[in-house]
Amino acid sequence: IFSATAGTVITLNLSRVLQAFAGAAILPASLALVLPLFPESRRTTAVGLWSAAGPLGAGVAPGVAALILANAGWRIVYLVSAPVALLMFWAGQRLLKELPTPPDQQKLDLVGAAAGTLAIGAAVTAIMQGRIWGYTSALTALVAAVGVLSFVVFISNSFRHPEPLLNLHLLRRRGVMVANLVNFLVGITSQSIWIVWPLFMKNVWNFSTLEVGMGVTLGPIAAGFSTLTFSRLADRIGSVGLCRLGTALQVVAVAWHFTQLDAEVNFWSAFAPGIMLYGFGWGMSIPLLNGVALEWVEEKYYGETNGLFSTLRYAAAAIGTAAVFALLTVTSGVEALPYYDQILGFFLVASTSGALAMWIKIGKAPGRERLAN
Template structure:
């Protein structure tokens, strides 16, 4: 496959806009749903925090399991086709979420929404990168990451406004954007596909979903059931067996969910590990912050959304400069610096916040520091995990790093639910912030192992990457 030259692609500006819109709405949904948690708890009063956490976790687990096979399918069957199908399904599932009469319905609709996101996201970067010349692809990754940061910045305040009219509106907001994106994308996007065809590992994807689900369930229910309860131990054992089976599938299947040939590239493997660690901390931050502000400081959902916004806004502002800095100084140094700043924000929250509200002195500075760190780290994580790959593996590489991101988010939310679910006191939130800091630190250490060697020949699954 030869990617189209960026200067000859028709309707290039519209193509970039549609792809970035898809990335934006899928990221916006995560942060809007976080801010809706207090309202969901009132709508479903018999549900515990552990039950409600599945509204987030089922999305992340389903998303993670589908990303790699969906990325493979997008590479082979066409990235435009996969992107538009995913965006259409995501939009339809958003309507089903809004219509949910019960928590079980909502969780099921969220799983369907994740199927749409799983089709859409891996093909997004694969569609975006060929629209830019090689020397500007670092900036393209920064722009792609900035959409996630912008969604994170807008999610809390927009979610706070929408929740005032009912939590259903956090899903209904996706409908006009999704419909417009499908219509414009069908006209503007150009199809890009790989020549070879190998069926993706559907069974491997199911095994991965069950594995992550079992591990998340063990973490979520451990505090409630008891860590030595036979159910928790059984879930943990199922997770370990699933990890072993996933490793076997990766070696034996011609198109596995986790592709060993890609992970043999040192920068790609370490970037994926760093991504999982970083986003475990990010998931803890996203859920823990809204619960802290609404439960410990007793702020309204709207006020909490506005108070959370400056950190994600800094992430959006810093993402494009982060991509440019990575192009000049390397993903290793910039990504490590960003991860350490993120960890510093978590550590400051853990040591500075108290039971008495002191937003400007205690909460805001740490949020801004964590936001700057996120803005620097995100394009480096994505860039290190995808740019060493050949063009025909862009969607597959994006799927793998996105899969690690979603697994990390699910684990982070599960840890917060376990820490706060049974005793939502100040000490539990401080433990969440320490967990956030530890994940950021570990992600930064992993990024230090990335070696930025510049363009080189890398064998990947029978292809040659430059």
Template sequence: MTTNTSSTSQRARPYAGLAWLVLTLACACQFMVILDASIVNVALPSVREELGFTPTGLAWVVNGYLLTFAGFMLLGGRAADLFGPRRMLVAGLLSFSVASLAGGLATAPEVLVAARVAQGVGAAMMAPATLAVINTFFTEPNARAKAFGAWSASGGVGGMVGAVAGGAITTGLSWRWVFLINVPIGAVLIVVAMMSLAGTRTGRRGSLDLTGAVTGTAGLAALIYGVMQSADHGWTSAPVAGPVVAGLLLLVVFAVVEARFAGQPMLPMRLFRIRGVAVGNGLLLLFGGIAIAMWYFSSLFLQNVLGFSALQAGLGQTPAAVTFMVIARWAAALLPRTGVRPLVLAGSAGFLAGFGWLSLGHAGTGYVAGVLGPTLLIAVGIGLTFPTLMAVATADVPEGDAGIVGGLANTASQVGGSIGLAVLATAAGTRAASEAAGSSPADALAAGYDLVFLLAAGLGLAIAVVSLLLPRHRRS
């Protein structure tokens, strides 16, 4: 026993001195990924005016990034396992930075959309690689839980900074700096990654499952594309139903190929025998709808109902973002002592109370009593659940599968967010249209958003019920 303990300590000691730097690197990469999903939104009017985008084309400045980010995540995760997280993290940072430079210098709409697509691919390489790095460097449960808390909080920082910085950069400098700012940051992070991750595992022997890569990536991309089209077309229309059905069929083919025919599957089906992986990813799918309802629709409520500007709406969400960051770190420290279920159930209670309160809003609602209070409750719920679910969905897996499991967890939350946005936006639009005849425009919109918040409360209840299937992790 003494010999084993000693050898384990010796093996862990070289990583211990670098752990803080590696965690900072992983958090900075996650910050960039989430920042770029939100910072562009405020700059869109300036982009449209200068480059001459059509309204439909302008949407692809956002959708192009989200589509490839979610669609290529599984492939990026498996690539991190085969070629090593260090290589994939550096490759993702390089792709992301070069694409940012191209976007900042774009002189035509097609160039900017192509740059956003390339950014999404780079982000899909980075995100699962950061989780694989955390799993490699933080093997002790308490330390790993705290690392996931910091990683989760960094995403909250990215979302908060994106909402505020987008307006400030566009107003004070130019929309181009929304993209160009990534270039020096990316260069620094590449150097840090090369230095801090030197000597880590370089991957394992094996070949990429090309059939699985094509069917899985194409299936996810088609499904998400179809869902995105629902904002402009009905769910039964060909532009929506066609890609959605094709995507689902491709994902069925992907599952059959991975389970029965692939010698070295991209996503080994045996991983779903681990209860935390199976249930955790299901919960992350539901959580994606919660996150969209909170950050996206509460911002719309502030702007379209209460009359806030985009910058004011970003500042109005800042207290909730700060609360999320604080609670996420606190939840990570609690996780080894309380186990998974108590934190998820407490978070679900925050969702039920917060969204229920938020659904009472109307055009005359005050910010403090009608928005700040409930969003703080929801932020507590997000802070308790998100790092907990990411930890449980990536725990108890072999180190050689850390990348694909990280990609799966990120994909689940992104796909859940995309589907949630489409479904909730449709529900809000339908309800607002039905209320338009006898109400003011602000009240009609408020009725639509109120329905969204009630549906989100229902998602919170579903998370509470499904969380009972999570494994009972022993307290440390």
């Protein structure tokens, strides 16, 4: 409602920040509520079903948003989500059971929250503003130094605080470490490429808002189908092999767009295969990666493990988005093609790094009794 009624850009941005806080709170908590309802043998399916909600919603949203934008304006896009949120709140109150709060729960990690936020903010600022200030300028170096110092404070505090913002001790478990490394590297592309695709279709191919909205739905639809299919299969054959194949498919998809997209409009032959393959690979890997990490922790750490996974994904998204706007200095017309090649090349390197990291040996997760001991 605040976003729909915003009178200035600053008010709109503040409202979006509030939405981001809400989303950051909901994601890890929601999975922590869902997982105990499933037996251990079906935990990967549970994570997959939970993860499928995202791409399935994303498959519907662009088309609906494009229709609303074409007929009623951007404010209505925000306003229509309010009754949906109220319905979800009502359903949650009636159907969800609260998890017990540990009796020895400590105070909030305010230092970690401040240091982590400052570290990400400084990194994003240095990347985006560096092209204006100069990447070798004193101001860019100062902002980058603040980011590095804040990151060091965050890491140090996380290992000392009794209830840290992120439980980094979990990264000592091999499965958690590898899953989150891949999650971060792949997340640089998987979140921010959704900015590049609409910009390319609208500004280079001159697609209408409705055409852009309908065009990008192919990726989420493929991702939702893939997630539902392979999360069930992973319970029987394991997740790691599917994650390796899924991350490799994402590399192929980015490489396809890197080599095929140009000024000539070829949606079905140049664009559609890439976005569908990317969505298919995403659904085969990213939701299962979260499941890989969860196999290595006790049930009491599910919320913290999912919080770590989500936080690293959003940190990667922030860096990837900053890179998009740092490299895409020209977004329209044929003269913009070299800049799109630059960002797609960057995405190709990040995706390839993630796919290679997936081959780090993980081994078999220890049993629950061994984890407890």
